Amino acid sequence: MMEYKLTDIASVIRSKNSGPYELTFDVIFKDFEMYERVxxxxxxxxxxxxxxYGIPExxxxxxxxxxxxxxVKITIIRPIPSGALGETDVYGAQQHAPLMGxxxxx
Amino acid sequence: xxxxxxxxxxxxxGYGFPMESFEEGMKRRPHVIAVDAGSTxxxxxxxxxxxxxxxxxxxxxxxxxxxxxxxEAGIPVIVGTAGGCGGRPHVEFAVEIVKEIAREKExxxxxxxxxxxxxxxxxxxxxxxxxxxxxxxxKEIGESxxxxxxxxxxxxxEEPFIEALDNGADVILAGRSYDPSVFAALAIREGFxxxxxxxxxxxxxxxxxxxxxxxxxxxxxGYLHQEDFVLEPLSPLRKCTVLSVAxxxxxxxxxxxxxxxxxxxxxxxxxxxxxxxxxxVRVSGSRFVPTDNYFVKLEGVRRTGYRTISCAGVxxxxxxxxxxxxxxxxxxRVENNFENYGIxxxxxxxxxxxxxxxxxxxxxxxxxxxxxxLIIIEAVADTQEQADTICGFARSxxxxxxYEGRIATAGNLAFPFSPSDCKMGEVYEFNVxxxxxxxxxxxxxPIEYLQL
Numbered sequence: 147m148m149e150y151k152l153t154d155i156a157s158v159i160r161s162k163n164s165g166p167y168e169l170t171f172d173v174i175f176k177d178f179e180m181y182e183r184v185x186x187x188x189x190x191x192x193x194x195x196x197x198x199y200g201i202p203e204x205x206x207x208x209x210x211x212x213x214x215x216x217x218v219k220i221t222i223i224r225p226i227p228s229g230a231l232g233e234t235d236v237y238g239a240q241q242h243a244p245l246m247g248x249x250x251x252x
Numbered sequence: 253x254x255x256x257x258x259x260x261x262x263x264x265x266g267y268g269f270p271m272e273s274f275e276e277g278m279k280r281r282p283h284v285i286a287v288d289a290g291s292t293x294x295x296x297x298x299x300x301x302x303x304x305x306x307x308x309x310x311x312x313x314x315x316x317x318x319x320x321x322x323x324e325a326g327i328p329v330i331v332g333t334a335g336g337c338g339g340r341p342h343v344e345f346a347v348e349i350v351k352e353i354a355r356e357k358e359x360x361x362x363x364x365x366x367x368x369x370x371x372x373x374x375x376x377x378x379x380x381x382x383x384x385x386x387x388x389x390x391k392e393i394g395e396s397x398x399x400x401x402x403x404x405x406x407x408x409x410e411e412p413f414i415e416a417l418d419n420g421a422d423v424i425l426a427g428r429s430y431d432p433s434v435f436a437a438l439a440i441r442e443g444f445x446x447x448x449x450x451x452x453x454x455x456x457x458x459x460x461x462x463x464x465x466x467x468x469x470x471x472x473x474g475y476l477h478q479e480d481f482v483l484e485p486l487s488p489l490r491k492c493t494v495l496s497v498a499x500x501x502x503x504x505x506x507x508x509x510x511x512x513x514x515x516x517x518x519x520x521x522x523x524x525x526x527x528x529x530x531x532x533v534r535v536s537g538s539r540f541v542p543t544d545n546y547f548v549k550l551e552g553v554r555r556t557g558y559r560t561i562s563c564a565g566v567x568x569x570x571x572x573x574x575x576x577x578x579x580x581x582x583x584x585r586v587e588n589n590f591e592n593y594g595i596x597x598x599x600x601x602x603x604x605x606x607x608x609x610x611x612x613x614x615x616x617x618x619x620x621x622x623x624x625x626l627i628i629i630e631a632v633a634d635t636q637e638q639a640d641t642i643c644g645f646a647r648s649x650x651x652x653x654x655y656e657g658r659i660a661t662a663g664n665l666a667f668p669f670s671p672s673d674c675k676m677g678e679v680y681e682f683n684v685x686x687x688x689x690x691x692x693x694x695x696x697x698p699i700e701y702l703q704l
Contacts, residue, residue: 158499162503163292163293164505164506165292165387165506165685166292166295166296166682166685167387167388167389167390167682167685168389168506170505170506172499172502172503174495174499174502198617199614199616199617200614200615200616200617201614201616207388207389207506208506208507210507210508210509212498212501212502212508212509214494214498214501214523214525215495215498215499215501215502215508216495217498217499217502217508219502219505219507219508221506221507223389224389224613225613225614226613227390227681227682227685228292228293228295228296228682229295229296229297229680229681229682230296230681230682231556231599231601231632231679231681232601232612232613233295233613234603234609234610234611234612234613235610235611235613236293236294236295237293237294240610240611241610241611241613241614243610243611244611244617
């Protein structure tokens with residue numbers, strides 16, 4: 147077993163609106179070998195993701211491993227629709243930071 | 253026809269493109285130049301206010317290159333989601349620019365203008381008929397929500413574009429459009445596979461964003477065949493790689509395998525991405541799966557009020573350590589002060605950068621504090637005057653607030669500007685994001701032809 151930091155093995159970690167009512171997160175891995183290991187170990191799953199954002203698992207709309215891009219994609223209900231009162235990130239493009247602190251053992 | 257070639261100059265009309273890339277594109281003898289001009293990304297304001305989020309000069313610059321080149325080559329120019337949101341004033345913004353270009357460049361051509369804004373009464377009829385359902389996670393709406401909407405548009409598929417092409421349009425300016433439609437319309441009209449055509453459109457709508465390095469202001473070229481399509485960036489600085497194209501398939505989508513649109517979805521479970529040379533990628537296997545009924549997506553916004561903001565910095569460590577209590581006390585003071593005066597219905601928020609500014613929408617995540625704060629005081633009320641009152645009073649209260657343990661008694665806030673407060677105008681929010689079942693995908697999007 148070894149500890150890995152997500153920032154060491156991913157080349158892209160990003161967030162963005164997917165329409166005004168959803169936020170979507172992409173993690174694209176640097177190489178297929180590590181992607182396959184992460185996928186086989188199911189490191190990304192709703193029980194792991196929800197606490198990162200302090201949201202209930204039921205707010206996760208989908209969590210999909212996408213082989214062609216060696217990526218995992220998580221889409222959640224946006225806490226508020228884009229631009230509604232209380233908004234701090236209309237495009238949703240700076241909500242990825244908690245993912246940058248992810249560490250796990252493989 | 254064995255190959256249909258499509259030039260996508262830029263990710264959003266007005267974002268620009270290098271002339272060298274555009275000329276490379278024209279050398280490849282495209283059959284159509286298409287561009288998507290809109291997005292919901294900039295938020296609800298632009299749809300509500302009837303304004304373009306792209307600048308008029310920037311839009312004119314792009315069209316002024318595209319239209320003369322297309323006319324000389326004898327090919328159509330297709331623009332979707334004109335003016336950024338596709339409402340009537342947005343389409344009008346683009347029509348005026350195109351007329352100006354025709355006049356200034358002494359060009360003569362047939363312009364098709366396709367509208368996509370729906371009357372509220374029509375949407376209410378469809379609610380009564382049970383044709384409207386929310387697009388999860390939006391909520392159910394009733395007639396009262398529709399009545400509150402200031403503008404509702406629907407995303408058209410490729411069908412109205414095909415009709416305009418059949419009628420000989422040289423330039424098509426359309427209201428709200430499903431992004432890939434403008435790229436896929438000519439291809440579907442010529443009998444190419446709809447799944448491939450729309451998947452290609454999905455990638456071309458972002459122009460060179462799918463290349464490496466990515467750019468929203470550079471051109472991308474698509475070659476569509478019967479069994480596959482090929483993507484080629486037009487700047488020698490960029491390459492399409494299997495990864496850049498596959499990764500783009502994730503971008504701004506909920507699920508990368510199923511991409512829903514008007515009339516059906518594209519299914520990418522069997523899609524294959526292959527590198528065919530240094531900078532080109534071939535894609536095959538994308539399938540279009542029609543839905544039983546034809547649905548279009550509605551987007552609508554309502555006005556929530558008027559906004560005034562004030563920005564101020566804080567460096568005092570004592571103040572910073574007590575900021576939550578201070579905010580609570582200031583809010584209470586503001587409410588109390590105007591309760592009997594009659595200003596009761598307002599939204600007052602403090603965005604605290606340096607602590608949880610950017611991610612305040614997730615209140616339960618752990619935050620760390622920097623060594624200074626930027627506070628944005630925001631007031632939204634029924635009138636601009638009331639928003640000014642609430643924001644100004646919150647600002648002066650916070651400036652002189654005597655919190656416990658206070659050492660710096662001259663003032664709590666560092667203002668970067670005089671005046672300190674700024675009127676932000678009308679505030680809108682999305683309130684319609686629904687699917688509507690339609691009988692005919694063309695009838696709802698009327699086309700007008702103008703001979704320029």
